[in-house]
Amino acid sequence: MAATVAIIILILVIVFVALTVKIVPQQRVAVVERLGKYNRLLTPGLNILIPIVDQVRVHHDLRVQQANVPPQTVITKDNVQVKIDTIIFYQVVGPEQATYGISDYVYGVRNISTATMRQIIGKLELDETLSGREKISSEIRIALDEATEKWGVRIERVEVIDIQPPLDIQESMDKQMKAERSKRAIVLEAEAAKQDMILRAEGDKQGKILKAEGDKEARIRQAEGLRQAQELEALGQAKAIQAIAEAEKNRIELLRSAGLDENVLAYRSLETLSEISKGPANKIFIPTKAIETLGSIGAIGEIFRAKE
Numbered sequence: 001m002a003a004t005v006a007i008i009i010l011i012l013v014i015v016f017v018a019l020t021v022k023i024v025p026q027q028r029v030a031v032v033e034r035l036g037k038y039n040r041l042l043t044p045g046l047n048i049l050i051p052i053v054d055q056v057r058v059h060h061d062l063r064v065q066q067a068n069v070p071p072q073t074v075i076t077k078d079n080v081q082v083k084i085d086t087i088i089f090y091q092v093v094g095p096e097q098a099t100y101g102i103s104d105y106v107y108g109v110r111n112i113s114t115a116t117m118r119q120i121i122g123k124l125e126l127d128e129t130l131s132g133r134e135k136i137s138s139e140i141r142i143a144l145d146e147a148t149e150k151w152g153v154r155i156e157r158v159e160v161i162d163i164q165p166p167l168d169i170q171e172s173m174d175k176q177m178k179a180e181r182s183k184r185a186i187v188l189e190a191e192a193a194k195q196d197m198i199l200r201a202e203g204d205k206q207g208k209i210l211k212a213e214g215d216k217e218a219r220i221r222q223a224e225g226l227r228q229a230q231e232l233e234a235l236g237q238a239k240a241i242q243a244i245a246e247a248e249k250n251r252i253e254l255l256r257s258a259g260l261d262e263n264v265l266a267y268r269s270l271e272t273l274s275e276i277s278k279g280p281a282n283k284i285f286i287p288t289k290a291i292e293t294l295g296s297i298g299a300i301g302e303i304f305r306a307k308e
Contacts, residue, residue, distance in 0.1 A: 019051035024059075031057040031099045041095055060095040064156055067106050069113050071162075074121040076129050082121070083164040086140070088113055094152025101151040108151065109144060113158070116143040126165060133160040 023046055024030055030042035034054050042056070049056075071085040088109055092098050102108050120139050121129055129136070141158040148155055164170075 016051055020049055022047045022049055027062045028059055029062060029095045030059050031095055033057045038096065058099055060092045060098060062092055064089055064091045067109055069110050072114050072117060074118050076121055076124055076126050078125045080126045080169060081166060082129060084117060084160060085162040086113060087159050087161055089156040091154050091156055092152060093154045097150065097152030105151045105153050109148060112144055112147050113140055116140050130163055136160050
């Protein structure tokens with residue numbers, strides 16, 4: 001009998017301790033009600049409750065949570081049905097509001113997300129919807145923030161995972177994409193051919209310019225060489241004439257020193273000029289005094305023949 005009583009007392013103690021002592025893990029809180037009314041929050045660690053009077057209503061996880069919104073079929077502005085799959089990241093920042101502000105805040109977040117998505121997509125055309133994921137996510141987040149602020153829930157992020165248009169639209173888009181790629185390939189090929197032709201034409205032009213420059217330089221060098229040759233030839237002729245003239249001058253000086261008169265000297269000069277005229281320079285200049293004595297050339301010639 002005593003053993004039975006001891007066991008009963010032990011059980012009552014264990015139950016009392018279990019109802020009195022509550023251990024809350026890190027990043028979690030518990031909402032405590034006293035006689036059915038909100039009393040306080042149990043923070044992480046060891047907490048003491050009054051049995052029967054105090055009762056834990058619910059536990060809340062304070063970490064960032066995620067809620068997958070089931071794929072929704074919505075209609076765009078141009079009457080195209082698309083299926084959109086989203087995911088929402090949220091965090092409980094007010095455990096009391098999350099407990100008493102709404103019965104199920106996760107369900108409420110999903111419903112608001114779905115309704116807001118229908119409103120947003122209804123204002124966008126298909127192309128805008130496919131390219132406007134960031135815009136859609138931002139507007140859904142703004143709408144959720146306005147509603148969940150009173151629930152003690154903060155929306156951290158909204159992501160549009162997938163947007164699926166109808167199968168026929170997808171096929172049309174694939175064909176359009178292939179056509180666009182083919183068009184770009186043709187344009188690139190034509191551009192490459194154009195550049196090749198331009199480069200070839202530029203190369204031909206440069207080749208012709210260089211050839212013309214070379215021909216011009218060759219002609220200039222040839223003309224320069226011819227000019228220098230003519231100058232050297234003329235210089236040689238001038239030196240030859242000068243040498244002949246010097247020799248004749250010396251001869252005349254010798255004759256003059258021998259006592260011959262001017263007529264004899266003129267005659268000898270004319271003989272010399274005759275010899276000079278047979279040379280390369282066929283233009284000679286006769287002094288005026290020599291012309292005046294031409295009348296006596298014959299007599300002078302006879303005198304020289306007689307002396308010889």
